[in-house]
Structures are given as structure tokens and as C-alpha cells.
Amino acid sequence: MDEATQQAFNAGSLRANAAYQSAKRNVTIDPITRLEGHGKIDIYLDDKGDVERAYLQVPELRGFEVFCRGRPAEDMPQITSRICGVCPTAHHMAATKTLDALYQVEPTPAGRKIRELVYHTFMLEDHALHVFVLGGPDFIVGPEAPPELRNIVGVIQKVGLDAGKRVIGMRRQLRELIAYFGGKVVHPVLGLPGGVSKSLKPADLPRFQALAREGIEFARWTLEIFHSVVLANPDYVKLITSDAFTHRTCYLGMVDADNRLNFYDGQLRVVDCDGREVCRFAPHQYRDYIAEHVEPWSYMKFTFLKQRGWHGFVEGPETSIYSVAPLARLNVADGMATPRAQAAYEEYFQVLGGRPVHHTLANHWARVVEMVYAAERIDQLVNDPDITNPEVRRIPTAVPAQGIGVVEAPRGTLFHHYETDERGVIRMANLIVATGNNAARIAMSVEKAAKNLIKGGEVREGLLNKVEMAFRAYDPCLGCATHALPGHTPLKVRIFDRERRLVRELSQG
Amino acid sequence: MNAPVVDVPRDRAKAPVLVLGLGNDILTDDAVGLRVVESLHATLAGEGAIELRTTTEMGLALLDEVAGRENLVLVDAVQTGRVPAGSILELDAADLGGPLATGPHFLGVGETLALGELLGLEMPRRVGIVAVEVADPYTLGTDLTPAVQAALGPAAERVAAIATGWAR
Numbered sequence: 001m002d003e004a005t006q007q008a009f010n011a012g013s014l015r016a017n018a019a020y021q022s023a024k025r026n027v028t029i030d031p032i033t034r035l036e037g038h039g040k041i042d043i044y045l046d047d048k049g050d051v052e053r054a055y056l057q058v059p060e061l062r063g064f065e066v067f068c069r070g071r072p073a074e075d076m077p078q079i080t081s082r083i084c085g086v087c088p089t090a091h092h093m094a095a096t097k098t099l100d101a102l103y104q105v106e107p108t109p110a111g112r113k114i115r116e117l118v119y120h121t122f123m124l125e126d127h128a129l130h131v132f133v134l135g136g137p138d139f140i141v142g143p144e145a146p147p148e149l150r151n152i153v154g155v156i157q158k159v160g161l162d163a164g165k166r167v168i169g170m171r172r173q174l175r176e177l178i179a180y181f182g183g184k185v186v187h188p189v190l191g192l193p194g195g196v197s198k199s200l201k202p203a204d205l206p207r208f209q210a211l212a213r214e215g216i217e218f219a220r221w222t223l224e225i226f227h228s229v230v231l232a233n234p235d236y237v238k239l240i241t242s243d244a245f246t247h248r249t250c251y252l253g254m255v256d257a258d259n260r261l262n263f264y265d266g267q268l269r270v271v272d273c274d275g276r277e278v279c280r281f282a283p284h285q286y287r288d289y290i291a292e293h294v295e296p297w298s299y300m301k302f303t304f305l306k307q308r309g310w311h312g313f314v315e316g317p318e319t320s321i322y323s324v325a326p327l328a329r330l331n332v333a334d335g336m337a338t339p340r341a342q343a344a345y346e347e348y349f350q351v352l353g354g355r356p357v358h359h360t361l362a363n364h365w366a367r368v369v370e371m372v373y374a375a376e377r378i379d380q381l382v383n384d385p386d387i388t389n390p391e392v393r394r395i396p397t398a399v400p401a402q403g404i405g406v407v408e409a410p411r412g413t414l415f416h417h418y419e420t421d422e423r424g425v426i427r428m429a430n431l432i433v434a435t436g437n438n439a440a441r442i443a444m445s446v447e448k449a450a451k452n453l454i455k456g457g458e459v460r461e462g463l464l465n466k467v468e469m470a471f472r473a474y475d476p477c478l479g480c481a482t483h484a485l486p487g488h489t490p491l492k493v494r495i496f497d498r499e500r501r502l503v504r505e506l507s508q509g
Numbered sequence: 510m511n512a513p514v515v516d517v518p519r520d521r522a523k524a525p526v527l528v529l530g531l532g533n534d535i536l537t538d539d540a541v542g543l544r545v546v547e548s549l550h551a552t553l554a555g556e557g558a559i560e561l562r563t564t565t566e567m568g569l570a571l572l573d574e575v576a577g578r579e580n581l582v583l584v585d586a587v588q589t590g591r592v593p594a595g596s597i598l599e600l601d602a603a604d605l606g607g608p609l610a611t612g613p614h615f616l617g618v619g620e621t622l623a624l625g626e627l628l629g630l631e632m633p634r635r636v637g638i639v640a641v642e643v644a645d646p647y648t649l650g651t652d653l654t655p656a657v658q659a660a661l662g663p664a665a666e667r668v669a670a671i672a673t674g675w676a677r
Contacts, residue, residue: 067535067649082535082565083649129569152624165628171569187565 040492041467043450047498049457054450055297056443056471068429073102073400073420076429077191080416089122089178089188090409090434091416093264096191098416101284102403102424103193103396110389111195116264117208117381118181118190119407123263124215124374125174126410127326127367130475131222132167135364138469139230143239150465159225170218173211180204195393202388212379216340219368219375223344226368231351240361241352244452245470248273248315248358249441250305251328254408255280261333261373263408269332270305273317275356278305283406286415290432293440302440303432313444321444324412324437325474326366331356338380341373360445363473400424409434411475435476445470459495459504467493524560525579526676527633528553528668532586533565537650538594538643538657542584545641545664552669558676571621572630580675581633583618584668587640594644595656597664601636637671639664 046052061083068079076098080091093115100107107115132140133152141154149157156164181198182188190196200208230236239245255269256262268286270278281289291306304310308320315321322328330349336342348369349355352362381387404417412434419428435442449470453463495504530546533539543563553559564574575581587598618638625632641664644654653661 062648064649079535082533086567133569151620153620153627156624156627161627161629168569168572168628172573 040494041446041450043454043493043495044500045454045457045495045497045503049455049497051447051451051454054447054467056446057298058300064431065429068418068426071426073099073403073418073424073426074193076416076418076426078187078189080431081188084433087126087409087411087434089119089126089182090407090414092182092188092191093119094405094407094409094414094416096193096405097265097407098403098405098418099191099193100403101405102400102418102420104398105194105394105396107195108389108391108394109386110199111392111394113381113384113387114181114196114198114200114392115191117200117378117387118178118188119264120374120377120381121174121177121215123410124219124371124378125171125178127371127374128167128171128174128218128222130410131226131364131367131371135367135472135475138465138472139236139364140225142236143465143469158229163225166218166221170214174215177208177211192393193396197393199390199392200388205382205388208382209379212375212382215375215378216372219371220340222371223368226365230365240359240365242359244449244466245360245445245473246358247323247360247441247444247448248317249319249444250278250322251331251356252322252324252413252437253329253332254406254413255333256337258337259332259334260337261329261335261370261408262337263374263377265407268406268413270322271332271356273315273319273356273358275331275354279307283415284404286404286406286417286432290415290437292432292436298439298443300439300443301436302443303437304440313440313447315444321440322437323441323474324434325363325410326370327357327360327363327473328412329408330366330369336369336373338373338376340376341369344369344372360441360470360473363475367475411435412437435474438474438476442471442474442476445474454495457497459506463493463506523577524558526559526582526672527575527578527580528559528561528582528584528672529571529574530561530563530584531565531567532563533646535649535651537645537648537652538641538654539586539646540651541586541641541643541653541657541661541664544653544661545584545639545668548661548665549669552665553672556673556676559672569621569624571618572625575622575633576625576630578631578633580635580672581637582668582672582675583636583638584664585638585640586643586646588643588646592642593656594642594654595660596642597660597667598640598642599667600638600640635675637675639668639671 041054041056043054044052077092077095080095081088084091132155136155137150140158141150145154181196182190190198250270250272252268252270254262254266256266259269267280267282269280272278279289289306290303292301292303293310294301304320305322311318311320330345336345348365349357352359399422400420402419406413406415414434415432417430418426420426446467449467453466493506494502497503528546528549530542532542534543546561546563549561553561562574564570622632622636641657641660643657
């Protein structure tokens with residue numbers, strides 16, 4: 001090729017690339033329609049009508065740091081619990097633990113155990129909500145069931161009205177326990193640096209002990225339902241283990257000193273796609289291990305393993321993408337700290353072919369295993385002699401500077417990080433929320449499901465639900481804050497042809 | 510003379526009309542439903558049949574709020590993107606879609622009401638929704654944007670008209 005041709009070739013090539021890139025960037029983020037949804041998936045087809053790319057887009061929560069700056073750090077458990085109508089207790093607890101770190105104070109044994117009691121109660125309630133109401137319709141009713149039945153009403157028709165009443169009744173009781181300590185569930189006033197604001201009166205203990213026993217039965221019953229409805233159906237098992245819903249990524253989750261799963265405290269452990277430990281670190285070291293990547297088409301920041309570097313949305317041995325939430329937590333844990341949960345954990349890995357499990361939809365099963373653990377942990381705590389000790393707080397005396405706190409939220413690892421002046425006034429506040437930790441894998445899951453389900457321009461019926469299932473398994477909290485009318489993470493799917501023309505729009509609602 | 514109407518027993522302690530403001534009080538315009546209801550306390554102080562409440566919760570939590578009420582007026586933020594910010598939209602439960610109208614896996618207002626019925630809870634016979642189109646429900650902040658602020662008064666009037674009409 002002569003020089004002039006080479007130049008012309010390169011110039012043409014640059015123009016083509018620029019045109020291609022600008023077409024990509026033209027993926028505009030429309031005003032999100034509250035009545036129809038919080039997020040959307042844009043699917044771009046190639047010449048053959050196969051999927052070239054698929055993008056999940058969600059609105060961002062803006063102005064968090066600006067809002068917090070200049071406020072007393074003690075306000076953070078209240079502020080952060082209010083930014084999210086879905087998991088207020090998780091933010092409240094992460095913020096409270098961050099205050100412990102900020103003021104360098106260890107809670108008293110009773111203070112810590114009351115926090116754990118409230119936290120595990122929240123985990124049990126929130127997981128139950130997902131199993132029966134949000135994710136359950138996919139399996140309990142069935143992914144191919146008519147849309148009018150794929151909802152909580154369909155779930156109740158399948159499992160029976162009494163079962164429905166049991167779910168609703170259990171949930172109410174669990175929330176009453178949370179409210180006993182924290183007042184309103186949605187704005188808990190419980191956590192203080194060094195402990196909690198309220199002790200458990202000995203006279204009230206018997207009803208919590210009774211509730212704990214009921215909680216264990218409820219979790220076991222949920223596991224039975226999962227067995228009889230999901231695992232007994234070969235089609236569901238085939239779907240769970242199908243390639244469309246599988247990614248070989250790394251996993252992150254919190255473990256105790258014996259590498260058993262812990263929701264409330266411990267170290268963070270990462271395993272690779274073969275289950276080998278990549279790293280294990282204390283919460284305050286998170287910035288050495290986790291970094292964030294930005295894409296032009298999304299408001300979401302995609303976290304990745306810093307020491308591996310960003311290699312794009314790829315899976316396999318070299319990937320720096322990790323996942324959090326139930327699937328990930330079981331993958332990083334060598335076991336469970338309670339007997340029934342341990343048995344459920346062993347069965348889970350035995351049936352799914354050993355650790356780690358890479359099937360996104362297995363999140364639903366892992367969530368039920370975690371329900372068993374949460375219930376058993378509640379039972380341990382209400383039978384612990386420390387739980388009624390009135391010494392629920394240690395008053396901090398240190399000068400604050402920086403604090404980092406982590407919990408395992410229902411949807412995955414949640415990091416809070418504040419820096420203050422010497423009076424405890426916020427100078428910097430940063431959150432990495434669970435859905436942020438899962439963002440890259442969720443994006444991959446949505447794209448993979450779309451690529452597997454759309455071929456030759458043919459958009460099969462039921463596509464929307466199958467693509468949604470790819471991300472619903474993560475129980476993502478997309479509009480991390482909006483209480484939502486009408487409800488929870490409905491989506492719009494838009495399909496564009498080779499010329500970037502909108503050819504089809506699907507939405508639920 | 511007509512036979513007496515057989516009534517479904519209701520919780521006598523609860524006011525028959527619940528005005529429920531929904532929203533997030535630290536997310537700019539998302540607070541509009543809460544602010545409208547708060548502004549009604551003075552106007553509707555003498556109305557014993559009307560109870561004003563606000564909640565920042567969603568989904569199933571609505572069940573606890575609305576069970577046992579005869580009438581429900583929901584006040585909320587909405588973002589359709591099709592009308593200017595500050596526009597007031599009136600909807601009924603059918604507009605939100607019950608479970609038969611949609612296939613959602615989220616728990617919406619319509620679905621929550623249907624679920625309550627199915628569980629044998631006493632769900633409101635009449636549901637009205639007054640929604641204010643918002644400009645910014647995604648930025649942390651406690652001030653409404655100007656257009657939404659301006660809609661507070663008119664929205665409150667609409668809510669009061671519906672609630673007092675049903676209270677009679």
C-alpha cells in the first residue's frame with residue numbers, strides 16, 4: 001500500500017470509527033418514566049438481526065456527597081437510611097459501623113448483638129419479600145406462565161392462600177421486632193457509635209424467642225417450597241443452569257475468621273472463577289482492592305478488582321469483574337456458621353456441581369439458604385445471655401478523622417466511607433452500594449440473555465421476562481432511593497435495528 | 510323501605526378516609542406527595558373522618574397503611590415526561606394496573622390492593638391518586654424545584670376536594 005493510499009485508508013478508518021462511536025454515544029438517556037419504569041434496556045441488532053450490544057440504563061442518584069458535607073457524622077445513619085426505600089436497615093447499619101470506626105469505639109457485647117439481631121431480622125424479612133414477591137413469580141409461578149399470573153397473586157394461587165397469609169404475617173412480625181428497637185422500619189433510630197439506643201427488656205424476651213423459633217420454621221418451609229416447586233421441575237433446573245444465565249466471574253463477600261459467611265462483620269474475601277482465593281482484606285483497605293470504571297452509556301459506575309485492572313466486560317480466568325449478593329456470598333464462604341444453613345449450603349453446591357456456582361439464577365436458591373442462616377442466627381442471639389444486658393453503648397472519646405464500615409446488604413456488599421474534621425463534621429462521604437458492586441456482571445447478564453434470546457431479528461414472546469430475569473436474580477435496587485409509583489424496578493426494553501432505528505418497544509405495565 | 514345494606518365490618522377506630530402522601534423527603538421533588546399532605550393539616554383539621562398520613566415506604570408496606578380503610582387518596586410524585594413539571598394528574602387504581610392488567614414482578618399500588626383483597630384484608634372501596642409531575646426526583650435535597658413548589662397549593666386543593674367529598 002503506498003503512502004497516499006495508506007493515509008486515505010487510515011482517515012477513512014478513523015471516520016468510520018468515529019461514526020460508529022458517535023452512533024454508540026447517541027444512545028440517549030431519556031427521562032425515565034416513573035409510571036412505566038425506572039430503567040430501560042436498549043438492544044442494538046446487527047445486519048443479521050442478532051444482538052450486537054445490549055445496554056441496561058438506570059437513573060443515577062445525584063448529589064449525595066454535597067448533601068452530606070457539613071453535617072454531623074452522627075446524622076449519617078439517618079440520612080443514608082432515607083436515601084433508599086428498599087434497604088434502609090442496611091444503610092443504617094453500615095453507617096453505624098462507620099461511626100464506630102470514625103470514633104474508634106467498639107460496641108458493648110449487648111450493643112453489638114442487638115445490632116446483629118435487628119440486622120438478621122431485616123435480612124430474613126427482605127429475602128422473604130424477594131423470594132415470594134419479587135423474584136418468586138419467575139419460578140414459583142414459572143417463567144413461561146402467562147404474564148397475568150406472574151406476580152404475587154399468582155404465587156399465592158400456586159402455594160395456597162394460607163401460605164400467602166403466612167408470608168405476610170411473618171413479615172409483619174419481623175418488622176415489629178425491627179420497630180421495637182428502631183422505631184419506624186424505614187427510618188430506624190437505633191445505631192450510635194459504640195452501640196445502640198435501646199436495650200431489650202427481659203420481660204419482652206420470650207416473645208422474641210418465640211418469633212425466632214417461628215422464623216426458623218418459616219425459613220425451612222421456604223426451602224421446602226423451593227424444593228417442591230423449583231428443584232423438582234427439570235425445566236427450571238435446566239433454565240437455572242443454562243448458558244444464557246451463566247458467567248464465569250470473580251465473587252466478593254464477607255466472611256468470619258473461619259471463612260464462614262457473615263452479614264454483619266468480618267473480612268472481605270474474593271475468589272476467582274475457579275473458586276481460588278484472590279485476596280482477603282479488611283474493610284478499611286477497600287480502596288486498595290476495588291476501583292470504579294465509567295462507561296459513556298451509563299450513569300452506573302462499574303466496580304472491578306483494582307489489582308487486576310479493567311479488561312472490559314469479559315469473563316474467565318483473567319476477569320477483574322466480580323459479583324456480590326447471595327450467589328457470591330456462598331461462593332466465597334467455606335461454610336455456614338449454623339447447622340441447618342450448613343446442610344442447605346452443602347446440598348446447594350452438591351446439586352449445582354460444586355463451588356463456585358456461576359449460574360446467575362442460582363441467586364434465588366442461595367437467597368433461601370441465607371434465609372435459613374439468618375433465622376438460625378436470630379435464634380442464637382435471642383438465646384444469648386448478653387442480649388438483655390442494659391449496657392448497650394460505650395461512649396466514644398477519640399477524636400474522629402476517617403471511618404469505613406461494611407455490611408452484607410441483602411443485595412450484596414455495601415461500603416460506607418466518611419472523613420470528618422475533628423468535631424465530626426463530614427468533609428467527604430462515599431458509598432459503594434451493592435448494585436454498584438454488581439453493575440458490571442448485571443450488564444453482562446442482560447446482554448448475554450439478550451444475545452441468546454434474540455436471533456435473526458425474531459423477538460420471541462416472553463423475551464422481556466427472560467431478559468428481566470437475568471437481572472432480577474440479583475435483586476437489584478436500580479433507583480437507589482425512589483420509593484416508586486407504582487413499585488419496583490419495572491423496565492422498558494427497546495430494540496433498534498442496524499440503522500439505530502427503534503423497531504420495537506416492550507414494557508410491562 | 511329498602512333493606513339495610515349489609516356492610517363489610519371495618520376497623521371503627523380508623524378514619525374512613527385516608528389521605529396518604531408517598532415520597533422521599535430528601536430527594537428534591539420526590540417529596541412532593543409528603544409536602545402536599547403536610548400542608549393539609551391546617552385545612553382539614555376539623556375533619557374527623559379524614560386522616561392524613563405520610564410514608565417513605567413502598568410496596569408491601571402500603572398494605573399495612575391502607576388495610577381497614579374505606580377510602581384512600583394517594584398523593585405521589587410521578588414522572589411521565591409527557592407533561593410539564595408541576596402538572597397535576599388524577600388517576601384511579603385502574604390506571605396503575607392491577608395484577609390482571611400487567612405482568613409485573615414489582616409490587617405496585619394496584620397489585621398491593623389486589624393482594625390485600627386476596628388475603629381477605631379490608632381494602633379501600635374507592636382509591637384516588639393525585640400525582641404531581643416532577644422535574645428532579647434523583648438529586649439529594651430538601652427543596653422542591655420551582656414548578657413543583659408552585660403546584661403544592663393546587664394539588665392540595667384537589668386532594669382536599671376528593672377527601673372531603675368522600676368523607677360526607
